Amino acid sequence: MYDIRFAEPGDLSATLALLVRLQADTAHHIGYLGETLEVLSEELAEFEPDWSACSVVATDDSGRITGLLSVEIDAEKRRAWLHGPFVDVPVNHPAGSRIWDQTADALFAKARDILADIDDHELYGHTNHRRLAAFAERHGFTAGKASNIYLLDNGDLRTLLLRDAKHTPTHEMRALPTDPFVHEAVAVLHERCFPHSYLSGRQIVDGAKSRSVVVAMDGDRVLGYAAGKAQPEEYYVDFVAVEPDVRGGGIGAALITELLWKLAAEQGARPQAAASITAGNESSARMFGRLGFRLFLELVAYRHSA
Known part of the structure; x- marks a missing residue:
């Protein structure tokens, strides 16, 4: 199980490197974010008041960034979009699915402090992102129509x-x-x-x-x-x-x-x-x-x- 904390400005470069790598795999693809460093950097910078104030991260024993969940809130519509969760697990780890699930759940639990009283949440990911589908089901999300x-x-x-x-x-x-x-x-x-x-x-x-x-x-x-x-x-x-x-x-x-x-x-x-x-x-x-x-x-x- 990874440690969960709020993001800090100094986490940006390590976070972007993680996202670029995971976004390239359909099993981790989140639809809101681009796939290159330049696109990700610009989109994270659009979060208000800043990307770190709207994000929680997971770290391993060495302090390496291993997961991320960012939250974008539209106060007018009283809706929130969850950019993630992204979780990095060792390749072929026998407990990889369990690590992903537990870390994703912990990231979401921590992010509730950012969500405050916003109860309308949305996730958006690749149809082949099975772990995201299972995460959504565990937390009461309903799948909508697919988009191409x-x-x-x-x-x-x-x-x-x-x-x-x-x-x-x-x-x-x-x-x-x-x-x-x-x-x-x-x-x-x-x-x-x-x-x-x-x-x-x-x-x-x-x-x-x-x-x-x-x-x-x-x-x-x-x-x-x-x-x-x-x-x-x-x-x-x-x-x-x-x-x-x-x-x-x-x-x-x-x-x-x-x-x-x-x-x-x-x-x-x-x-x-x-x-x-x-x-x-x-x-x-x-x-x-x-x-x-x-x-x-x-x-x-x-x-x-x-």
Whole structure:
């Protein structure tokens, strides 16, 4: 059994090294975090007030970092996302599963001091992360629908942007205007299409979570929107939503392309783009497929709400 304590700022380098190694294995993959040192460092730095104040670690007898669980809390939505638990166990150790389970449970118990009175918790990991599934079951989490991560690699991304640069969209595509009625329309559409998302409609339009937003307009009517951000190694498309009566006409694909153009212009080039689609959403899968995205991995969320 490892020792459990709150993280300290000096733990960062050892923690990142642990995460990079474990994230590369689907048996330990957590969906919120990237897989490279640069991405992990940036994402941990986004935690408030700082990553160490929101994290607990496990250490062995020599003081080496062997486990981590970080907590991200949205006070407005009164929800918490658990980034982990990550537990390093010796290869082929006869009690490896027991060590992982006991350490993960101890990390979660310690993290309850950070969670305070937040009772809505979510985990998000690879569908092949069996230990995470067992952890979720032990602590009363319910598995939700799986989501598929799609990637558009560098060559295909460049081809998409160059190809569609020659096309004129059927409807007006532009960055999110400041008009209050547009903000309201986008927020309402978001809540209708993604009612239990990690971001609210208000957070999407007011810039609280640093997302870039583009909208499709027909006069003063909002037909749809796309939101995303530029990460160190990729563009990430968070959300795409189109009003039901105008779906199937290419607006969604045009919004995705417009968003990628905007991110490239404002944040510079990235080697790939990524998007998450709920498993079974065939229309979205076909849309991203036509743009050149390919299926990369499948993740599942586990949620517990008191």
